[in-house]
Amino acid sequence: MKPFMSAYNTQCYALMRIVVGFLFLWHGAQKLFGVPIPMPGPVPAFITYVAGPIELVGGTLVMIGLLTRWAAFITSGQMAVAYWMAHGTKALLPIQNMGELAVLYCFVFLFISTRGGGIWSVDALRGEETPPAQ
Numbered sequence: 001m002k003p004f005m006s007a008y009n010t011q012c013y014a015l016m017r018i019v020v021g022f023l024f025l026w027h028g029a030q031k032l033f034g035v036p037i038p039m040p041g042p043v044p045a046f047i048t049y050v051a052g053p054i055e056l057v058g059g060t061l062v063m064i065g066l067l068t069r070w071a072a073f074i075t076s077g078q079m080a081v082a083y084w085m086a087h088g089t090k091a092l093l094p095i096q097n098m099g100e101l102a103v104l105y106c107f108v109f110l111f112i113s114t115r116g117g118g119i120w121s122v123d124a125l126r127g128e129e130t131p132p133a134q
Contacts, residue, residue, distance in 0.1 A: 010118055013119075014118050014119050017117070018065075020108050021063025023059070024059035025058075028053065028054070028058075031047060058071045058072075059075070062112060064121070065117030065123050066123060068116050068117035069112075069114075070113075072112035076105075076112075086102070087099030
């Protein structure tokens with residue numbers, strides 16, 4: 001007997017990749033264009049002009065599944081750097097330093113970088129992804 005929901009493994013992974021990329025791209029849109037809401041307070045230029053494009057472009061690439069492994073690897077690294085620059089110096093635990101979202105994005109993107117675009121991705125349409133073994 002197969003484990004519960006294992007028949008939907010590839011579809012659930014694809015949905016996670018799409019939703020995570022979609023949510024992440026809006027962080028870049030907010031930094032670069034002030035949409036859907038402007039950033040609170042003054043934002044250092046480094047955050048706007050380095051983190052913003054990585055988030056907007058990286059999130060879009062992960063969402064559509066194009067160059068997925070590289071985009072996810074770069075965004076994972078950016079989130080690790082963001083965590084240690086903005087949160088990690090304030091307190092030990094992410095729940096204390098408000099860094100939970102950065103940690104979650106970091107490790108979800110790291111996972112995506114190891115797994116690739118999967119089904120429902122441009123990478124799969126281009127024949128650059130092999131389906132995972134069942």
